[in-house]
Amino acid sequence: MRPRGQSASIGEPVKASADLRLITGRGVFVDDLHLPRMVHAAFLRSPHPHARILGIDAKNAATSPGVVAIRTGSDLNLRSKLMQVGETTEASAIDIEVLPSGKARMVGDPLAVVVAQDRYLAEDAMELIDVTYEPLSPVLDADVARASTDTLVHENLGSNVFSTAEGGYGDWDEAVASSDVVVRETFRQARCSPFPLEGRALVADWDPADAKLTVWSSSQWPHMFRQHLSDLLNIPLDHVRVVTQDVGGAFGLKANTFREDIAIALLAVELGRPVKWVEDRRENLMASAHARDHSIDLEIALKNDGVILGLRARIVDDMGAYGLYPWSPDSWGKLLAVSLPLPYKVPNYQWEVVTVVTNKAPESAYRAPGNAAGAWARESLLDIAARQLSLDPIDLRRRNLIARQDLPFSPLGGGAPIDAVTTEEALEQAAALIGYDDFRQEQQKALAEGRYLGVGFGIYIKAAGRPKSPATVGLSETGLESATVRMSATGAVQAFVGACSGGQGYETTFAQLVADEMGVPVDAVQIQMGDTDFPAESSGTWGSRSTVVVGATLVGAARDVSTQMIAVAAKMMEAPQEEVALEGGFFIAERAPSERLSVLDVARAAWEDSSLAPSTLGTGLSSTRHYEIPGPTYSNGCHAAVVEVDTETGKVSVLRYVAVEDCGPLINPMIANGQIRGAIAQAYGSVFLEEIVYSEDGLPLTTTLLDYLIPDAASMGDVIIKHLETPAPGSGRFKSLGEGPLVASAPAFACAVADALSPFDARLTRLPLKPDRLIEATGGD
Amino acid sequence: MAQVALRLKVNGVEHEALVEPRLTLADFLRTDLGLTGTHLGCEHGVCGACTVLLDGEAVRSCLLFAVQTEGHEVITIEGMAQGEELHPIQEAFWEQHGLQCGFCTPGFILSAYNLLQENAQPSEEEIQAAISGNLCRCTGYQSIVASVKAAAEKLQLQRES
Ligand code: FES
Ligand code: FES
Numbered sequence: 001m002r003p004r005g006q007s008a009s010i011g012e013p014v015k016a017s018a019d020l021r022l023i024t025g026r027g028v029f030v031d032d033l034h035l036p037r038m039v040h041a042a043f044l045r046s047p048h049p050h051a052r053i054l055g056i057d058a059k060n061a062a063t064s065p066g067v068v069a070i071r072t073g074s075d076l077n078l079r080s081k082l083m084q085v086g087e088t089t090e091a092s093a094i095d096i097e098v099l100p101s102g103k104a105r106m107v108g109d110p111l112a113v114v115v116a117q118d119r120y121l122a123e124d125a126m127e128l129i130d131v132t133y134e135p136l137s138p139v140l141d142a143d144v145a146r147a148s149t150d151t152l153v154h155e156n157l158g159s160n161v162f163s164t165a166e167g168g169y170g171d172w173d174e175a176v177a178s179s180d181v182v183v184r185e186t187f188r189q190a191r192c193s194p195f196p197l198e199g200r201a202l203v204a205d206w207d208p209a210d211a212k213l214t215v216w217s218s219s220q221w222p223h224m225f226r227q228h229l230s231d232l233l234n235i236p237l238d239h240v241r242v243v244t245q246d247v248g249g250a251f252g253l254k255a256n257t258f259r260e261d262i263a264i265a266l267l268a269v270e271l272g273r274p275v276k277w278v279e280d281r282r283e284n285l286m287a288s289a290h291a292r293d294h295s296i297d298l299e300i301a302l303k304n305d306g307v308i309l310g311l312r313a314r315i316v317d318d319m320g321a322y323g324l325y326p327w328s329p330d331s332w333g334k335l336l337a338v339s340l341p342l343p344y345k346v347p348n349y350q351w352e353v354v355t356v357v358t359n360k361a362p363e364s365a366y367r368a369p370g371n372a373a374g375a376w377a378r379e380s381l382l383d384i385a386a387r388q389l390s391l392d393p394i395d396l397r398r399r400n401l402i403a404r405q406d407l408p409f410s411p412l413g414g415g416a417p418i419d420a421v422t423t424e425e426a427l428e429q430a431a432a433l434i435g436y437d438d439f440r441q442e443q444q445k446a447l448a449e450g451r452y453l454g455v456g457f458g459i460y461i462k463a464a465g466r467p468k469s470p471a472t473v474g475l476s477e478t479g480l481e482s483a484t485v486r487m488s489a490t491g492a493v494q495a496f497v498g499a500c501s502g503g504q505g506y507e508t509t510f511a512q513l514v515a516d517e518m519g520v521p522v523d524a525v526q527i528q529m530g531d532t533d534f535p536a537e538s539s540g541t542w543g544s545r546s547t548v549v550v551g552a553t554l555v556g557a558a559r560d561v562s563t564q565m566i567a568v569a570a571k572m573m574e575a576p577q578e579e580v581a582l583e584g585g586f587f588i589a590e591r592a593p594s595e596r597l598s599v600l601d602v603a604r605a606a607w608e609d610s611s612l613a614p615s616t617l618g619t620g621l622s623s624t625r626h627y628e629i630p631g632p633t634y635s636n637g638c639h640a641a642v643v644e645v646d647t648e649t650g651k652v653s654v655l656r657y658v659a660v661e662d663c664g665p666l667i668n669p670m671i672a673n674g675q676i677r678g679a680i681a682q683a684y685g686s687v688f689l690e691e692i693v694y695s696e697d698g699l700p701l702t703t704t705l706l707d708y709l710i711p712d713a714a715s716m717g718d719v720i721i722k723h724l725e726t727p728a729p730g731s732g733r734f735k736s737l738g739e740g741p742l743v744a745s746a747p748a749f750a751c752a753v754a755d756a757l758s759p760f761d762a763r764l765t766r767l768p769l770k771p772d773r774l775i776e777a778t779g780g781d
Numbered sequence: 782m783a784q785v786a787l788r789l790k791v792n793g794v795e796h797e798a799l800v801e802p803r804l805t806l807a808d809f810l811r812t813d814l815g816l817t818g819t820h821l822g823c824e825h826g827v828c829g830a831c832t833v834l835l836d837g838e839a840v841r842s843c844l845l846f847a848v849q850t851e852g853h854e855v856i857t858i859e860g861m862a863q864g865e866e867l868h869p870i871q872e873a874f875w876e877q878h879g880l881q882c883g884f885c886t887p888g889f890i891l892s893a894y895n896l897l898q899e900n901a902q903p904s905e906e907e908i909q910a911a912i913s914g915n916l917c918r919c920t921g922y923q924s925i926v927a928s929v930k931a932a933a934e935k936l937q938l939q940r941e942s
Binding site for chain 2 (some may be wrong): 013015019020029247249281504671674677680682704705711713714715
């Protein structure tokens with residue numbers, strides 16, 4: 001029997017519990033930790049994009065005030081396994097050293113680490129280290145790198161091509177032969193930065209008595225990080241503890257295990273005292289990781305009526321100088337390729353991904369990796385095709401969407417069937433809310449006044465919560481998740497989960513799920529997360545998976561505990577279990593409704609009197625569940641933007657913006673809408689502002705926030721959000737929300753600008769759409 | 782390095798300390814006083830996460846040396862609430878969920894304080910302009926703008942009663 005809580009909280013804008021500590025300055029981010037005997041690390045980084053390291057002389061630095069230790073690759077590398085990335089069949093592997101000893105391969109490569117009494121002193125000493133370099137010519141352009149073997153970034157690869165992968169289904173040549181038109185364009189997404197406001201940070205400590213390593217880390221995946229520390233440093237898994245408290249944003253950057261992490265852990269073990277390292281913004285923008293450095297050559301074959309017959313994608317991905325452990329460096333290009341046809345019915349599809357090594361920072365996942373850039377390219381090409389065929393761009397999309405009558409739809413490229421998506425409704429509602437029917441008139445009128453208005457749409461279907469399987473990305477445990485729910489004798493509920501929150505509000509939404517399932521108020525539920533010593537396992541918070549997998553797991557465990565409580569209550573009331581219900585916070589037996597027991601009565605009795613507990617359980621009330629749901633769930637959405645482009649200044653103003661989302665029944669609309677708005681802002685950033693720039697000789701030019709621009713409060717106004725809330729089939733199944741809105745938003749903005757500038761036949765194939773590029777595209781100067 | 786005597790008031794409490802002249806105000810507050818609510822998002826004066834009030838005016842504590850505050854009064858995020866009672870701006874941020882990860886939030890709250898001192902009823906555009914010197918990567922800013930608007934209303938009600 002499903003218990004009914006005192007107040008159903010699901011669907012309510014419950015105030016986020018974590019907010020209270022964050023608005024009062026009581027959050028605990030890694031840099032806020034001050035442990036006894038703690039020392040501080042700083043990394044000496046290569047100023048050269050490519051250079052042989054002939055010698056590192058730290059003699060003068062060693063006697064600098066406050067210095068505790070200085071270590072280079074020759075000190076550390078043998079104490080850790082190599083961080084090998086790239087085990088897929090097409091790819092050769094790259095072995096990453098903790099600190100490179102032979103060659104620097106990017107500006108920012110960490111060559112030495114200084115540990116001192118404070119960060120100021122560590123940086124003082126760092127300046128006294130003398131490195132002798134033999135500069136080599138760098139490889140910076142992916143096309144050049146691909147074609148030439150004159151300069152190799154990694155000699156063992158034999159070329160600068162890390163891997164070439166191919167895939168698809170159907171027959172592209174056949175599609176072309178039967179088509180009326182083939183449209184082709186090459187799209188260039190700019191290299192950008194995931195840019196969490198808090199950069200990478202960790203404190204590592206070693207307790208020699210217990211032989212235990214404890215690491216406080218700003219992370220998206222403490223359990224995976226624990227596994228990596230254990231594997232690489234050869235410490236038994238249960239002698240490693242990773243703790244993740246407040247995380248100042250992550251967005252994919254913090255689902256990597258970095259060389260600096262390993263170096264700091266090694267130093268903590270060696271020194272037997274806590275070592276802190278917090279990267280500064282310059283290190284973050286220069287040397288942590290970048291993302292989305294894709295070139296997408298896309299062809300689409302269509303009939304004159306707009307029906308898509310086939311798609312061909314040739315993707316070149318600039319992975320930078322290394323991969324990031326443990327991902328295969330070609331993961332992001334492949335994710336792009338695989339996600340391209342969605343949300344349309346594309347009967348024939350052929351793709352190729354060439355992943356190229358250059359002397360730049362490595363490539364990380366960044367919120368909706370692959371998907372966002374791919375959607376921008378695909379939707380842009382659809383608009384170009386619509387113009388060429390004189391079709392309404394919305395009609396062209398209608399004709400090809402995976403629609404209600406196609407469900408469940410088995411993706412031709414493989415994967416779980418797509419179900420419970422509402423692509424047509426989302427499109428129609430977005431078109432209605434943005435005023436599409438009248439827009440063309442509005443646009444014509446504006447044009448007559450010399451104003452350039454445009455409308456753009458972006459559509460997505462996104463899967464989240466894959467089951468245990470070697471996913472495309474090559475991780476072996478992507479589906480691992482467990483949660484424990486316990487009710488204490490005081491009637492308070494503790495739920496342990498392995499996910500962690502970098503602003504997603506899980507402490508609140510998870511508490512709502514448990515509270516409603518168990519019939520207690522939300523504030524009686526404490527969500528405990530981010531500590532690998534808790535009774536919960538996890539693959540981490542990435543790929544929009546946490547609500548889907550943790551939600552389902554938690555609800556299952558909470559339901560078990562409710563069932564246990566009903567069994568206890570039934571014994572106490574001497575009533576058959578089937579006749580006992582939990583209503584409004586009380587257990588009531590059908591026969592004698594006036595004799596009610598509170599949740600607290602039953603909780604206390606269950607802990608105090610073992611004869612009351614169900615025989616299989618022993619004393620107490622608790623359950624641990626594993627994520628068992630076979631296959632992901634799919635979210636969908638459609639965003640539409642109306643923009644005005646000032647062709648004199650290249651300035652783009654967003655006049656209206658609509659987001660129609662179907663992420664299933666909302667758990668907390670306030671938190672959900674925050675995710676959507678945040679994703680739209682990040683899409684705005686990558687469409688209009690964000691670009692990591694290297695000089696021709698390989699020096700990063702965007703190492704401060706004066707050079708690397710992200711959206712600010714004046715970038716755009718509010719957005720209209722509409723939810724469709726179609727449940728995923730099956731009970732306890734949630735849909736995701738973290739990434740999808742970004743996938744729809746990037747094309748909505750970019751296509752709107754292209755539409756506005758269509759009188760100029762402007763080709764807008766390169767992001768970001770900065771004012772100078774727009775002026776150039778209109779033929780101005 | 783030679784240390785310099787420093788005397789200042791932080792959140793109403795007098796402090797005396799010996800500091801290096803190069804120590805930033807942000808590091809002094811965070812490390813010497815343990816007031817870790819002031820965050821560092823860039824350390825070069827752009828992101829606004831380190832915003833504190835210096836004699837009632839919003840300043841970037843990463844760009845000031847601690848010694849420059851000799852004899853002055855600093856308010857940090859920890860000084861906004863009166864005991865258990867949240868400042869109306871904090872209440873508004875909570876009610877409107879004007880944050881996600883919360884790393885930028887102390888800076889926004891103190892910038893909002895500064896704005897509302899100078900302009901009790903700012904328009905939406907004025908709010909956007911006033912907080913455009915603070916960066917947030919998570920929220921998309923609309924909930925922050927809504928929080929500042931709600932805070933202005935709360936403060937107005939407080940004045941009226
Ligand atoms: S940390 Fe001071 S402005 Fe960014
Ligand atoms: S809430 Fe995360 S940076 Fe603003």
